[in-house]
Amino acid sequence: AQSVTQLGSHVSVSEGALVLLRCNYSSSVPPYLFWYVQYPNQGLQLLLKYTTGATLVKGINGFEAEFKKSETSFHLTKPSAHMSDAAEYFCAVSDFNTGNQFYFGTGTSLTVIP
């Protein structure tokens, strides 16, 4: 079965500092991997996704993530945090075997300190 583990339910960084949000997955077949962001009282917005091809994926708002098969990881990074990055971030996994069902992690709340 698919599963996603997000290490650190809360992460705080200073404005301008590196953002690193961790995601590990389990999948018996090549996965599709996603990062979504959720602002308070809103739905999910896709930041980036990995399906096939290049393992370093660039998304919106300066975020990127690298698929590392050997480590079963898909960590999200941003070189310089901005106050507007404060939100809840969710990692998700799917594959053809899941039949289009997305499995989400429990989320990481990012706080940006001015």
Next chain:
Amino acid sequence: DAGVTQSPTHLIKTRGQQVTLRCSPKSGHDTVSWYQQALGQGPQFIFQYYEEEERQRGNFPDRFSGHQFPNYSSELNVNALLLGDSALYLCASSLFPDSSYEQYFGPGTRLTVT
């Protein structure tokens, strides 16, 4: 191009009552998935509709049912509401057969059961 829309935005119901939530998919999409997001948790898959049929179901009781209309819009019905049904209900739309790696989420309906 309208994205995924959901109605109502907020809803308050009493235990034992029934509720219907509505979703209109993104233009051009034909598949609708429903997710439940409890407070502080990641979204959990309820079920998916394609061609007006339930194609896949997550681990939710039969109290949760749905429908898809010829225009691809969808309803989620929950009977005999429990306090534990209080959550944000998210609708996601996609285009078959790409639903494994492309789902767009709506803003959600916040259901409170008292």
